[in-house]
Amino acid sequence: MTVRTVLDDIRRRPGTGEVIPVIDPATEDQITEFTDGxxxxxxxxxxxxxxxxxxxxxxxxxxxxxxxxxxxxxxxIEEHADELNRLDSLNAGMPLIAAQMILPTCAEMFRYYAGWCTKTEGNAYDVQMTTGITGSAADLHAYTLKEPFGVVGLIFPWNGPIFNACAKLAPALAAGCSSVVKPAEETPLSAIVLERILAEAGVPDGVVNLVLGYGHTAGAALSAHPGVDKIAFTGSTEVGKLIVQAASGNLKKVMLELGGKSPVLIFDDADVETAVFSAAMGIFVHSGQGCVCGSRVFVQRGVYDQVVEGLAGMANTLRLGGPSEEGAVIGPLISQKQLTRVMGFVDEGKRDGVEVVTGGHRLDRRGYFVHPTVLTNVDRGMRLYQQEIFGPVVTVLPFDDEDEGVALANDTAYGLAGSVYTQNLSRAHRLAKRLEAGTITLNCQLVYDHALPFGGYKQSGWGREFGKDGIEAYLQTKTVYAQL
Incomplete structure (x- = not known):
């Protein structure tokens, strides 16, 4: 399918609700539209x-x-890489090179979970017990079965459209589930191509069903539907709580990958150059629109000024631009709504006395671009410190010793990820245990492998994706007893 074919296809899809425009965030132009299902x-x-x-x-x-x-x-997926890359790049505003780096993982996700299709076995036991009916001893053979949950609703966000779709569809299909998938209303385009790919590959009609619409219409209806056995959602913690409420009608199971306010701890003995580069990319990449982005940086006082200066230098060096702009490494925010949200946090911080080391403003051009922003003199009670901004905004605070650094890092309702930079390996692994988050990276950031579980502590979610945990999330366990 060409990009033009996809834009025409989505416009022709039937619906009963509001017409939803699809906007290019790099230009603010409408690229197509569709009707809410x-x-x-x-x-x-x-x-x-x-x-x-x-x-x-x-x-x-x-x-x-x-x-x-x-x-x-x-x-x-690999054969259609060109159109998938261009669609996600256009739709989400990300530089084309970013889309090209993500796509190979999407294909590998299906290959990885293909291997689990033949490995969802249960366990067998020989049981000797006194039965409650006759009171006599009995020999029993018992075993467990792993069975697919049934019909699952898969709701994924706009910050990585094709990646998030594959991350949920691959284990759901491997487990044997049938599904209803709803992409974010801002970024539905690559889902059209994926739908065609599934059909061409031989997935029977009706096993995967694409629904388009707003979160508060189609998404809410899917979350509350009595015919759905499980919901898997990636998005904000606020919406995750609404999904939990909607799912209570038939007590459907819920898996949530939610927001983050990930801490980055940089110690005096760290390789400061590496730490600064990694921390800057860890918050400014994709304009900070990543759940694991390290939005709170804590620096031991001996290198605090050096790190603040380095982060500001990176913020002023990284080039912003749309998918077609040469040299651009950071794209725009996804929408006017997100731009208003991000600037609301920053403007509120300015009024409350935050020091803007660099950034803190929208670029003077078309598109939803915000200059990467470094903030200091931040009070821990401020809204921008406590809540997920989901933009290219980082707060930098000093600390004196390990205990204070850990206390600052864990002082959040979230627990998705955390990072530590230190040359002291004992300290690094000690802090990996002390930080309250589902993924910890030591002297690196934004790394993962689809063979390892991913998920959050506290209000960053329920359950785990990827790895064996990922397919287990779509399977139920049944126990069978047979008297011999």
Whole structure:
């Protein structure tokens, strides 16, 4: 499919709700539009998914056959890399090179979980017990079964459209689930291509069902739908709480990958040049629109001024621009709504006495661009310190010793990620245990592997994605006893 074909396809899709514009965040121009499918589209999609699950057209396939199809999906993702890269780059405003770096992981996600299709076995036990009915001794054979959850709703965000779709679809398909997927209303374009890829690879019709619409219409209807057995959501903590409430009707299971306010601890003995570069990229990449971005940097006093100066230098060096602008490494914020949110935090901080070392303003050009911003003299009670901004804004605070640094890092409602920079390996591994977060990186940032689990502590989410934990999230365990 060409980009033009996708733009025409989405415009023609039926719906019953509001017409939603799709905006290029680098230019503020409308690139296409679509009609909100709303609750009616969700009802139809859930019915199709339920029918395929009950028929066994997908979950009933031998694991090796599902694996072959998933390998084909991976091959097709690579074959369609050019249009997928250009669509995500256009739709999310990210530099093309960023999209190109993400896509290989999407294909590998399907290959990795294809391997799990034949490995979802349970366990067997021999049990000797006194039965409650006869009071006599009995020998039993017992075993566990791993079974797909059923119909799952997959809701993913705008900050990595094709990546987030694959991260949820690959384990759900490997487990044998049928699904209804809803991309963010801001970034639906690459999902159209992925839908075609699934069909071409041999996924039976109705096993994966795409629904387009707003979060408060289609997303809310999917979260509350009595025909859905589980919801997997990536997005803000605020919306995650709404999903939990909506899911309570039929007590559907919920997996949440939510917000973060990730701390970065830089000690006096750190390789400061590496720490500054990594910390700067760890918050300014994708204009800070990443759940694991290190938005709170804590620096031991001996190198505090050096780190602040270095972060400001990086903020002033990194070039901002749209996908087609040569040399651009940072794109715009996703929307006017997000721009207003980010600048609201910064402007409020200025009024409260925060020192803006650099940035703190919108670029004087078209597009939702905010200059990478470094803030000091920040009070820990301030809203911009406590809440996730999801923009290229970092606060930098000093600390004296390890205990104070840990206390500052853990002083948050979030717990998604954390980073430590120190040459002292004992300290590094000691802090890995003390920091309250699901992923800790030592002398590096923004690293992950899809074979290892990912998820948050505290209000950063429920459950884990990736690795064995990722497929377990889409499986239920059944225990069977048989008297011999």
């Amino acid at each position: 709303g609750a009616a589209a969700v009802d139809e999609a859930v019915a199709r998914a339920r029918a395929t699950f009950e028929s066994g057209v997908w979950r009933g396939l031998p694991g090796r056959e599902r694996a072959k199809i998933m390998w084909r999906i991976a091959d097709l």
